Amino acid sequence: MKPPVFEYVSPATLDDAIAALSAPDAGDVKVLAGGQSFVPLLSLRLAQPSLVVDINRIDELASITEEAGVLTIGSLVRQRQAEHSDVVKKACPLMAEALPFIGHTAIRNRGTIGGSIAHADPAAELPTVAACLDAELVARGPGGERTIPAAEFFTGFFTTALAEDEILTAVRVRSAGPGTGAAYEEVARRHGDFAMVGVGAQVRLDGDVVAEARIALSGVDIAPVRASRAEAALAGRTVDDSILEEAAQAAVADLSPSSDLHGSAAYRKHVAGVLIRKTVATAAARARENR
């Protein structure tokens, strides 16, 4: 349970970090952000990099800004910092709802927004939030900056579209406007454990009618899953018990989760349906209050 031998650099600028990542002799190089998943992987020796590039000193990655209806969260923003941010609560209520489910206070004090997204655990909260909101993931590499839509970012189990020499620098989402409500729920063995199933929902109402519903699930596949058919079933309708049931059934029909020691596939599907009904109802109620 001790990390293997590696070389270590802690650059103060993004350019220096990218230079370290893309050096021809870099070898097997890994980025260290909050380290709440990566340092355990080192200790368990599931990761044995030759070089660790610690980005914790790069202050330019640690800001939260909202401009022209777009919320930009730097990848190095600590989860706890985002959780307490009034800007995040207002512009991205779904993220504010999801954050308290991550680990525990001592984990969120250190863990970062970008680290969780780049780690891409399919049971984790922030990738699910990014998928739900069609977030844009901003990456910088030796060739410059590019923006990756969330739908293309999560490519599989702990796997993303980031190249080896790229760093995730920020997450961008459109600010939630009036008439929008969000809810996040998950079922785990204990608070802070990885979810068996998690659901994030955001609903925008026009009058009493759903103008837009967004639903994403964690823990049911190799990457976060959007419940597109459930979203379509809700659009243009008034939220009541029968439409919630219809949406939940539409979503669950598309899922094929695997069974493991935490829960069977059938159980996961059942929980997914329950959580979709619950989160959409709560999100719609909050949207009504937020008009």
Next chain:
Amino acid sequence: MSTREITVTVNGRKRTVHVEVRRTLADFLREDLGLTATHLGCEHGVCGACTVVVDGQTERSCTQLAVQADGREITTVEGLAAADGTLHPVQQALRDNHSFQCGFCTPGFVMSIYGMCEEKKAGRPVPCSREEIREELSGNICRCTGYQSIVDGAEAALAGADGGDS
């Protein structure tokens, strides 16, 4: 072997030392500084026994590298009691409520509850009900007590953390 010189302040004492870059903060505190009250249970961020306060916030010392603590201020459970041995109010509350049996997890619980009390003093929202305290402490694992007495101790510590309007 890759090493770095770091300067850290631990329990008020500033030290400059050479560490191997792969050394975790927990191993650094225990092995290099001899501060063995910070315990290691799981060594991968699950059990909470290694919780310390870094720059005023609770963090796991097993999920960060010592080299990352360069320039930062760390408080371990050794740093809480007064110089004359008078227990910190959190320690006293846990002692009064018999909040431990074997004591292995206790340093982590003390630091987590200390963190909650500091947040309360800073005016941030903190758990109030027993249910909320249980949730907040779910990041610390105890295999003896069944948690009842730990929640009692946390409740008492939190009640005393603001001059006592609760």
